[in-house]
Amino acid sequence: MIEMKQVQKHFGSLHVLKGVDLHVRPGEVVVIIGPSGSGKSTLLRTINYLEPIEKGEIWVDGTPVHQHKDLRQVRSKVGMVFQQFNLFPHLNALQNVVLAPTLVLKKSREEADEKGRALLTKVGLEQKAEAYPGQLSGGQQQRVAIARALAMDPKIMLFDEATSALDPELVGEVLAVMRQLASDGMTMVVVTHEMGFAREAADRVVFMDEGVIMEEGAPDDIFSNPQNPRTKQFLRRVLEK
Amino acid sequence: MNWHVVWESRSVLLGGALVTLELSALAIGLGTTLGLLVALIRTARVPVLSQIARVYIEIFRGSPLLMQLFFVFFGLPYLGFDVSKLAAAVWALTLYSGAYIAEIIRAGIEAVPKGQKEAAYSLGLSPYEAMRYVVLPQTLTVALPPLIGFYIGLIKDTSLATIIGYRELIRESQSIIDRTARPLEVFTAVALIYFVICYPLSLLVTRLERRVPAR
Numbered sequence: 260m261i262e263m264k265q266v267q268k269h270f271g272s273l274h275v276l277k278g279v280d281l282h283v284r285p286g287e288v289v290v291i292i293g294p295s296g297s298g299k300s301t302l303l304r305t306i307n308y309l310e311p312i313e314k315g316e317i318w319v320d321g322t323p324v325h326q327h328k329d330l331r332q333v334r335s336k337v338g339m340v341f342q343q344f345n346l347f348p349h350l351n352a353l354q355n356v357v358l359a360p361t362l363v364l365k366k367s368r369e370e371a372d373e374k375g376r377a378l379l380t381k382v383g384l385e386q387k388a389e390a391y392p393g394q395l396s397g398g399q400q401q402r403v404a405i406a407r408a409l410a411m412d413p414k415i416m417l418f419d420e421a422t423s424a425l426d427p428e429l430v431g432e433v434l435a436v437m438r439q440l441a442s443d444g445m446t447m448v449v450v451t452h453e454m455g456f457a458r459e460a461a462d463r464v465v466f467m468d469e470g471v472i473m474e475e476g477a478p479d480d481i482f483s484n485p486q487n488p489r490t491k492q493f494l495r496r497v498l499e500k
Numbered sequence: 501m502n503w504h505v506v507w508e509s510r511s512v513l514l515g516g517a518l519v520t521l522e523l524s525a526l527a528i529g530l531g532t533t534l535g536l537l538v539a540l541i542r543t544a545r546v547p548v549l550s551q552i553a554r555v556y557i558e559i560f561r562g563s564p565l566l567m568q569l570f571f572v573f574f575g576l577p578y579l580g581f582d583v584s585k586l587a588a589a590v591w592a593l594t595l596y597s598g599a600y601i602a603e604i605i606r607a608g609i610e611a612v613p614k615g616q617k618e619a620a621y622s623l624g625l626s627p628y629e630a631m632r633y634v635v636l637p638q639t640l641t642v643a644l645p646p647l648i649g650f651y652i653g654l655i656k657d658t659s660l661a662t663i664i665g666y667r668e669l670i671r672e673s674q675s676i677i678d679r680t681a682r683p684l685e686v687f688t689a690v691a692l693i694y695f696v697i698c699y700p701l702s703l704l705v706t707r708l709e710r711r712v713p714a715r
Contacts, residue, residue, distance in 0.1 A: 307621075307622055309618055309621065309622065331624045331625075331626060332624070334621060334622055334623065334624040335623070335624030337622070338622070338623075339619075339622040341615060341618070341619060343613075343615050345613075345615040345616060345618065345619035346619075347616065347619070347620075347634055347638075348638065349637045349638055349641070358623070358625075358633060358634075359623035359624055359625060362625060362629050362633065363623065363624040363625060363629075404619075407623070408622075408623070411623060411624060
């Protein structure tokens with residue numbers, strides 16, 4: 260579903276991705292963990308070309324993203340959820356959800372609305388369809404953002420630290436929606452600091468540091484029996500907290 | 501004080517006021533269209549065009565409107581273009597206001613967080629759709645108060661068109677004064693007319709600024 264080969268990227272003189280290979284199968288849930296500045300968010304953002312790459316190849320569902328072709332088509336197949344939600348503040352929850360389906364998929368208003376309401380119900384916000392982002396809590400906003408991404412019927416969902424900007428008591432409601440999606444069989448790539456989610460929901464955990472993948476494997480192996488000393492050190496630090 | 505003079509000239513004054521309104525509406529409409537276009541070129545960083553836009557802005561913000569009026573009115577005929585007084589006034593005011601409005605709108609566009617555009621792109625929207633449906637509506641809330649503030653200034657600046665002989669409010673009042681020798685009364689009336697045109701816009705700005713944008 261996603262095929263990344265030797266992906267390289269610099270920010271100025273900073274070498275953020277030093278040749279990353281990643282392969283994601285259909286229906287797989289891959290969770291990327293690692294310290295801040297390890298390049299994991301950047302890696303995620305290259306998948307839908309929000310970050311251009313300098314070297315390497317990225318194939319998404321058969322389309323060569325690195326050639327900068329059919330970008331709109333790729334992006335409409337890849338949903339993305341951001342740390343800062345990025346809801347459109349001038350539109351209410353339902354309008355946020357139906358904007359792209361009506362513009363990009365040319366759906367009729369009625370069809371998009373019906374599907375939009377169904378998705379808001381799925382994330383537990385059917386009562387908030389007419390509320391504006393400013394009237395919603397962070398957790399509610401993030402759930403609307405998930406519904407907005409799902410409205411495009413994506414084949415892949417990307418989560419970029421989707422719970423990092425939330426108050427601790429609101430993290431659970433967003434993780435619950437993400438778990439539901441994972442068990443529905445959605446292909447997901449998740450960058451997170453939530454080790455509990457990684458352990459329970461991931462099919463595979465990828466540990467990144469200094470722009471490379473240091474270690475990857477089944478969650479049980481990574482968390483109970485890490486091989487790389489950097490992985491051990493990182494897990495010891497985050498799990499102590 | 502002899503207010504009788506003003507009352508007798510009321511139809512001339514009102515006629516002048518209408519001409520001022522017409523000139524203002526044309527300058528605001530055309531200047532805003534031009535300004536929006538230039539702002540989009542600048543923010544999209546279109547090569548060459550965006551440099552031209554920048555030079556245009558610097559020239560028209562950096563020279564007096566009065567000079568720009570002269571240049572259009574006397575310069576264009578010199579180059580072989582025949583311009584009426586109205587056309588010269590509208591051209592000069594449009595070019596002048598377009599430069600300021602472009603910068604007001606650009607500031608508004610740049611005040612919209614980068615994540616908004618990223619979210620729009622990630623949903624498959626084209627750059628045009630992202631601008632039209634996501635960025636510009638948010639720009640409006642930010643840019644509207646300074647924009648209307650500028651419009652108020654522009655309405656008053658239309659009075660400079662009197663210098664090329666265009667018969668707007670000031671020009672008409674001059675001719676009344678020439679006839680009646682009552683400058684104080686006539687100018688008081690003129691000031692009042694400008695105030696009546698501009699004050700509702702000032703009120704609108706105050707109202708818009710009190711409204712906290714929902715976020």
